[in-house]
Amino acid sequence: MKMLVVFSQTGGLKYIGHLDLMRAMQRALRRSGLPVKYSQGFNPHIILGFAAPLSVGTEGLREVMEVPLEKEISAQHFLDALNQALPPLIRCVSARQVDDSHPAPMALCVAARFSITPPEERQKLLAAVPGFMERTSIPATRKSKKGMVEIDIRPLIYNLIARDDHLDAVLALAESGTCKPEILIQALGEYAGVSSMRCQIVRTGLLSAQFAPLEDA
Amino acid sequence: MDASKLARLEELLPTVEKPARYIGGEMNTQIKQRLQDTATFAFCFPDIYEVAMSHLGMKILYYILNKEPDMLCERVMMPWADMADHLRQERIPLFSLETRTALSDFDVVGFTLQYEMSYTNILEMLDLGGIAVKSVEREEMAPIVIAGGPCAFNPEPLASFIDCFVIGDGETAIVEVTALIKRLRLAGNSRADILLALSQIEGCYVPSLYEVCYKADGRVLSFEPLQAGVPVTVRKRVELDLNAAAFPDEIPVPYTEIVHDRIAIEIMRGCTRGCRFCQAGMLYRPVRERSLETLYSLAERLVKATGYEEMSLSSLSSGDFGQLAELIHGLMDRFAAQRVSVSLPSMRIDSLVKQSLEETREVRKSGLTLAPEAGTQRLRDVINKGVSQADLVRSVTDAFQSGWNTVKLYFMIGLPTETDADLVSIGQTAKAVLDAYYALPKDKRMPGLKITLSASTFVPKAFTPFQWEAQDGIEEMKRKQVLLRDILNMKGVFFSWHEAELSVIEACVARGDRRLGNVIYTAWQRGCRLDGWREHFKYDEWMRAFMANGLDPAFYAHRVRDKEELLPWAFIDAGVTQQYLWLERERAIEGVVTPDCRSGCQGCGLYRFEGACIA
Numbered sequence: 005m006k007m008l009v010v011f012s013q014t015g016g017l018k019y020i021g022h023l024d025l026m027r028a029m030q031r032a033l034r035r036s037g038l039p040v041k042y043s044q045g046f047n048p049h050i051i052l053g054f055a056a057p058l059s060v061g062t063e064g065l066r067e068v069m070e071v072p073l074e075k076e077i078s079a080q081h082f083l084d085a086l087n088q089a090l091p092p093l094i095r096c097v098s099a100r101q102v103d104d105s106h107p108a109p110m111a112l113c114v115a116a117r118f119s120i121t122p123p124e125e126r127q128k129l130l131a132a133v134p135g136f137m138e139r140t141s142i143p144a145t146r147k148s149k150k151g152m153v154e155i156d157i158r159p160l161i162y163n164l165i166a167r168d169d170h171l172d173a174v175l176a177l178a179e180s181g182t183c184k185p186e187i188l189i190q191a192l193g194e195y196a197g198v199s200s201m202r203c204q205i206v207r208t209g210l211l212s213a214q215f216a217p218l219e220d221a
Numbered sequence: 222m223d224a225s226k227l228a229r230l231e232e233l234l235p236t237v238e239k240p241a242r243y244i245g246g247e248m249n250t251q252i253k254q255r256l257q258d259t260a261t262f263a264f265c266f267p268d269i270y271e272v273a274m275s276h277l278g279m280k281i282l283y284y285i286l287n288k289e290p291d292m293l294c295e296r297v298m299m300p301w302a303d304m305a306d307h308l309r310q311e312r313i314p315l316f317s318l319e320t321r322t323a324l325s326d327f328d329v330v331g332f333t334l335q336y337e338m339s340y341t342n343i344l345e346m347l348d349l350g351g352i353a354v355k356s357v358e359r360e361e362m363a364p365i366v367i368a369g370g371p372c373a374f375n376p377e378p379l380a381s382f383i384d385c386f387v388i389g390d391g392e393t394a395i396v397e398v399t400a401l402i403k404r405l406r407l408a409g410n411s412r413a414d415i416l417l418a419l420s421q422i423e424g425c426y427v428p429s430l431y432e433v434c435y436k437a438d439g440r441v442l443s444f445e446p447l448q449a450g451v452p453v454t455v456r457k458r459v460e461l462d463l464n465a466a467a468f469p470d471e472i473p474v475p476y477t478e479i480v481h482d483r484i485a486i487e488i489m490r491g492c493t494r495g496c497r498f499c500q501a502g503m504l505y506r507p508v509r510e511r512s513l514e515t516l517y518s519l520a521e522r523l524v525k526a527t528g529y530e531e532m533s534l535s536s537l538s539s540g541d542f543g544q545l546a547e548l549i550h551g552l553m554d555r556f557a558a559q560r561v562s563v564s565l566p567s568m569r570i571d572s573l574v575k576q577s578l579e580e581t582r583e584v585r586k587s588g589l590t591l592a593p594e595a596g597t598q599r600l601r602d603v604i605n606k607g608v609s610q611a612d613l614v615r616s617v618t619d620a621f622q623s624g625w626n627t628v629k630l631y632f633m634i635g636l637p638t639e640t641d642a643d644l645v646s647i648g649q650t651a652k653a654v655l656d657a658y659y660a661l662p663k664d665k666r667m668p669g670l671k672i673t674l675s676a677s678t679f680v681p682k683a684f685t686p687f688q689w690e691a692q693d694g695i696e697e698m699k700r701k702q703v704l705l706r707d708i709l710n711m712k713g714v715f716f717s718w719h720e721a722e723l724s725v726i727e728a729c730v731a732r733g734d735r736r737l738g739n740v741i742y743t744a745w746q747r748g749c750r751l752d753g754w755r756e757h758f759k760y761d762e763w764m765r766a767f768m769a770n771g772l773d774p775a776f777y778a779h780r781v782r783d784k785e786e787l788l789p790w791a792f793i794d795a796g797v798t799q800q801y802l803w804l805e806r807e808r809a810i811e812g813v814v815t816p817d818c819r820s821g822c823q824g825c826g827l828y829r830f831e832g833a834c835i836a
Contacts (some may be wrong), residue, residue, distance in 0.1 A: 019234060019241045021477075028248075031532075032528060034529075034530070090247060092246065112283065
């Protein structure tokens, strides 16, 4: 069986990279004594499947990973044992038993929900949202292995709503296409006539098809 | 730190390189409450996070101080240049990782001295931390700045910046020193009173209580205490029983990748081999081992507390540990199921047991590192490195047969009495290792042989038999490096060497006197910091700093001292006596080897410490 786990990664831990997080999670699992599975070979490591790496600088509130297990244990036991072993800024929010045949979280992921808080010229930016979303095409540039490439991010923005002091966004996050929040902010800033700014970005959830929470799929 | 500075720091973090260096909050870090009578200690490592967190000594002392109910210890490290500049511009004080407390808000600020080229970082950290860089300029209530570690055995270059040095093993001493400082502070004693009281603790050296006079030619004329009751000789601290000495059973586990990211268990302290270039081999005597029982217990608790997947058995010469085979067996038995691998650094070539190689590889494969140090038997006899080429060939053959394909070989160039013939022999040694590999049938060896051969430049150090010797001049160093590069132009051999300029400055500081502090100060003022990092090392600025202070690097690095010269560090009793070091120097020049003292006392001086020697 596998455990499908929702966890948060907040505060200073937004500055650790995906590999660092994997290592921290593996070490926590080792401390927890949970019956995890190891890979074969000279450098055996705990098998983990993350839904989607989090960018450095972004906090995650409902990140998803799967943990294959050697034997069956209850979700509550798993949750308690792992939380006891995790450093304070990584918390396990929930866990659910699934069959080994359950699709990997990465394969299920289609989008992510973000909360984006701009530091200054907030009103100008928030006010620009309706007009921005009415455009049928939003050209932007994205770094790729072959250098900078032009993409149209409009079809990758599933939703964008201006709240009192922040933006709620649902952005594509899949093999077929991804829009990073930084690219959205850049494009929106240009549209609103606001110079480059450093927003506080929090990934509040991962979504599967029909935009349901990934962990419920 | 006030709220506005903390907020500004948060804004800065995303803009600097590797912000994870500054976040703290690692598993097993200690956040203790600050009460009025809590002695607060900032453990300062004068290098960046990745290096600091790889250091075992810091973890030991951090653990010891935090175990004390009325003490707390937090970590402070050298920020990378971008962060240091931001802190200075924004007037944000250098802070502890645990609670972001300014360096100046601790009772004791303690630096560990592991490497001479980190000294400008000490000045930079004090300055960024809001503490006057020079001891004499410190305010009455400023923290007491102390320092220990191997480089403290020649404390003089830092005499102007450090209030009190603690010489030798730190486990017990650090608690005594911290307790004394806090007690006298609470009792309202002056800074001067505290320093005088510190000078009475064994192993403590308070430089402001001594005066040095120099001859016209720059050599030391006299070194005297300024007042009665201050000891003339400072004897190093020794923890005689390592089983009784505290060792952490939980250590901070970093998030970001560091240099040595594993559990390190010190199985033994000291080395009896007596390699004549090796400062650690002299400073850390006598040899003391931890018992198997202690080690198993520590290993089990550490694995549990950290979740680390790798453990290294640390010492100066792990192959000399009395029950090594049994220890490795025992650890394998205990941890193989948890996939914890055991690695053995610091193996001498002659002690490489084929069996231990195979066993350690069972769980995780690591590279093999060997240090012949010199190319000819003659020169290896001079430096008392009692290994032969046959030992080396046997070791690598064993390793290649067991599936290794990567070997690191360490050599030194510029050793006393070295000639070009010795360098040519380094090439022959590399060839012998290549031949050992190709002598095996193709199906019996792992493809992809890689020999990394590294040649560092010899830096004479205090308290070694070579402390009187001259280092090669910079042109000679470079000539030898080029010669070796040409010789080692072989397929499968990758040659690396040290920057000659850096080795010269290191040699100056390693045997520097008190006046050298002015050079360090000027160099720092001229922007020198992070000198150990190639991209930051500014040789020209160091040279200007020497000029500005009327001192000649050659006086420190490239000069032969005679037996009668009063060495700047002679007032320290490091256990091994100056007479013994001179005897060893004479034997070196004659090419006479000195046997391992486990087979009979050689009279190095440690016998004066009661119960110190196991032989």
